[in-house]
Amino acid sequence: MKKLIKLFVNKKEYEIAVAPNRTLxxxxxxxxxxxxxxxxxxxxxxxxxxxILDGRPVNSCLILAVQANGSQITTIExxxxxxxxxxxxxxxxxxxxxxxxxCTPGMVLSAKSLLDNNPKPSEYEIREALSGNxxxxxxxxxxxxxxxxxxxxxxx
Amino acid sequence: MLLLPKFDYVEPKxxxxxxxxxxxxxxxxxxxxGGTDILVNMKKGTISPQRxxxxxxxxxxxxxxxxxxxxxxxxxxxxxxxxxFDIIKKEFPMLAGAARVLGSPLIRNRxxxxxxxxxxxxxxxxxxxxxxxxxxxxxxxxxxxxxxxLDNFFVGPGQTVMRSDEILSRIIVDKMPPFTGxxxxxxxxxxxxEIAIVAVASRITLDKPDGIIKDARVIxxxxxxxxxxxxxxxxxxIGQKPTPELFEAASxxxxxxxxxxxxxxxxxxxxxxxxxxxxxxxxxxxLKEAQTK
Numbered sequence: 515m516k517k518l519i520k521l522f523v524n525k526k527e528y529e530i531a532v533a534p535n536r537t538l539x540x541x542x543x544x545x546x547x548x549x550x551x552x553x554x555x556x557x558x559x560x561x562x563x564x565x566i567l568d569g570r571p572v573n574s575c576l577i578l579a580v581q582a583n584g585s586q587i588t589t590i591e592x593x594x595x596x597x598x599x600x601x602x603x604x605x606x607x608x609x610x611x612x613x614x615x616x617c618t619p620g621m622v623l624s625a626k627s628l629l630d631n632n633p634k635p636s637e638y639e640i641r642e643a644l645s646g647n648x649x650x651x652x653x654x655x656x657x658x659x660x661x662x663x664x665x666x667x668x669x670x
Numbered sequence: 671m672l673l674l675p676k677f678d679y680v681e682p683k684x685x686x687x688x689x690x691x692x693x694x695x696x697x698x699x700x701x702x703x704g705g706t707d708i709l710v711n712m713k714k715g716t717i718s719p720q721r722x723x724x725x726x727x728x729x730x731x732x733x734x735x736x737x738x739x740x741x742x743x744x745x746x747x748x749x750x751x752x753x754x755f756d757i758i759k760k761e762f763p764m765l766a767g768a769a770r771v772l773g774s775p776l777i778r779n780r781x782x783x784x785x786x787x788x789x790x791x792x793x794x795x796x797x798x799x800x801x802x803x804x805x806x807x808x809x810x811x812x813x814x815x816x817x818x819x820l821d822n823f824f825v826g827p828g829q830t831v832m833r834s835d836e837i838l839s840r841i842i843v844d845k846m847p848p849f850t851g852x853x854x855x856x857x858x859x860x861x862x863x864e865i866a867i868v869a870v871a872s873r874i875t876l877d878k879p880d881g882i883i884k885d886a887r888v889i890x891x892x893x894x895x896x897x898x899x900x901x902x903x904x905x906x907x908i909g910q911k912p913t914p915e916l917f918e919a920a921s922x923x924x925x926x927x928x929x930x931x932x933x934x935x936x937x938x939x940x941x942x943x944x945x946x947x948x949x950x951x952x953x954x955x956x957l958k959e960a961q962t963k
Contacts, residue, residue, distance in 0.1 A: 646774025
């Protein structure tokens with residue numbers, strides 16, 4: 515039986531009826547058309563499905579949409595300010611931290627979440643924060659450099 | 671895309687309601703906490719419960735309380751928070767340390783301490799330090815609450831003494847005696863999203879900073895169907911003055927106390943050798959902490 519849930523996605527409220535066996539990834543992509551969130555492994559290993567849920571980055575493929583009822587969610591679509599890229603997104607572009615791009619939404623959200631809580635992370639902290647996000651193209655070096663460049667320029 | 675089979679989902683508002691549901695339909699139902707293990711198994715098709723019972727809304731289960739210097743942790747507390755509380759970092763650093771190496775940051779933001787216990791995986795990260803600290807778990811059902819020492823909780827891979835109508839509500843760790851220290855080391859091929867090849871948690875209590883060992887626990891993980899005590903290592907440590915020679919002897923005994931299997935992550939012989947190395951290292955960490963506390 516479908517359940518009526520409320521999600522606050524990128525500061526917009528949605529009320530939707532969902533079957534309990536649908537994951538948050540599925541509902542974001544299929545019901546809300548927010549296809550920036552990717553599904554890779556579907557098992558919590560790759561991090562392509564990362565979203566920020568109530569302030570913490572999580573694997574949306576391992577969360578039932580009904581479990582997220584009432585939560586605040588940020589997807590990659592909610593990161594930029596209109597047409598202005600978020601500093602993390604801008605840094606990914608400038609540092610060549612994007613190749614095929616499939617891991618990028620998850621990487622950006624994990625990095626944004628780290629910098630929101632810890633504006634000046636060490637390289638170890640950056641690598642640890644991104645350790646649940648797999649990238650098969652870049653070898654991670656340029657991603658780490660991009661995140662570090664943001665931490666150096668962010669003034670809070 | 672991996673799809674989940676069909677199931678019903680209920681979200682009881684309090685423990686009495688949850689226990690009522692488990693008493694009536696416990697065999698067909700499964701409790702879901704963070705979901706990082708059960709949803710993987712359901713996607714792979716290894717289990718297909720007819721109903722998932724969420725414990726997310728039960729009052730108090732997401733909180734940790736400090737009780738007489740010890741702690742009582744709600745089973746629905748996420749693993750990330752376990753490593754953030756000052757009292758855990760200060761009084762039970764090996765538990766905070768184990769919480770920091772479980773899964774990945776994304777998993778730690780969903781996985782719960784209760785889930786890491788009830789799934790009873792032989793290489794789970796939180797049971798070894800909790801066993802070394804002498805933790806108990808509270809199991810609630812319609813018939814009442816019973817406390818079980820974690821030492822007596824696990825039966826084998828995926829198997830525990832829990833009945834199908836019971837819900838794990840709290841994890842209780844008493845205040846440690848003075849001059850107690852602990853160490854947890856997990857050996858893996860990489861630092862994140864790793865299942866331990868071998869992990870060891872050791873805890874020692876001294877009678878005074880430069881005194882003899884009053885109590886010793888050495889827990890070996892991923893080398894038996896469940897986390898086990900290295901009994902002969904513990905016995906040789908108790909009553910002795912801590913010296914490198916004693917730790918060396920205890921480590922050798924710990925290597926004989928386990929019966930690992932060979933699998934894709936490591937051979938049995940390698941695992942035994944690593945039990946020795948990690949026992950020695952965790953004892954050294956534990957001693958350093960014990961002498962300063």
